[in-house]
Amino acid sequence: MVTGGVASFLDLTQETVRRFLQTVVIMDDEATYDVDKITRYAAPSLLNAPGRVGESANEANTLEKPLVRTNLNELDAQVIVDAFADQGLVCAVIKPFSGEGNTIKERITCAAQRADILVLDWDVNGTKGETACEVIKALVTDVNKDRLRLIAIYTAEPGSAAIIEVIRAALQLNEAGALDDQYTINYYSCRIVVYAKNGVGGGEREVPEGSLPNRLLRDFASMTTGLLSNVTLLSLAAVRDNTHRMLTKFTPELDAPFLTHRALTTQPNDADVQLIPLVIMDP
Secondary structure (H helix, E strand, O other), rough: EOOOEEOOHHHHHHHHHHHOEEEEEEEEEOOOOOEEEEEEEOOOOOOEOOOOOOOOOOOOEEOOOOOOOOOOOOOEEEHHHHHHHHHHEEEEEEEEOOOOOOOOOOOOHHHHHOOOEEEEEEOOOOOHHHHHHHHHHHHHHHHHHOOEEEEEEOOOOOOOOHHHHHHHHHHOOOOOOOOEEOOOOEEOOOEEEEEEEEEOOHHHHHHHHHHHHHHHHHHHHHHHHOOHHHHHHHHHHHHHHHHHHHHHHHHHHHHHHHHHHHHHHOOHHHHHHHHHHHHOOOO
């Protein structure tokens, strides 16, 4: 995003974040793909445009009525996956089914451990936030408090600010603790935000599926807006991009010469220490 031909620092940070991020996990019990679109929208109808007096209905111009989503809870998985793909991110959509109980919590928690961004529906199989809060608590424990992660609640439930309060209570935060604004919580290195699904009347918090990836990238960038943090993110992004190239250089065939070198060295442990600079300085 460029304003007046000059990119803002947040815009530059967002581009850095886009290079760094890789994976997104979404949990929504009403995730639906394009093949089911006919069940998700009202059938199109024709509206008669006003004509001249005496003009028959058949002669009047007709306009197609816009498609209207009939179930606001549904998530257009195809649109959101494609939108994340356009940003270079791999997005996995997990659709829990009623009766899975703790299984889905464990599955989502396991999958989200390595995800950079996690998107949760608030009302999963009628749990009214219980499942979402359990997943959040499992991910933001003291063990994971240094893990940089963005968690977004994406819901058709009204009252985004009220949802934030429920999450704060679940995390046992005091009144002053970690509250960034009425829609955002900063908890250690994790940020939790709430957005409304398209069509629910959520005001500025309402975001269509196709626009959600860009909004979440913006949120993640606001967590890391700084000179040193940007340098760190770019460096780690470069390491991620070159991981497989580095692996092709350090093949199993190198074990024999390394072990021979280690056996002939007066201090064998010196050979072990030399491995670290070899990896770090690999061009």
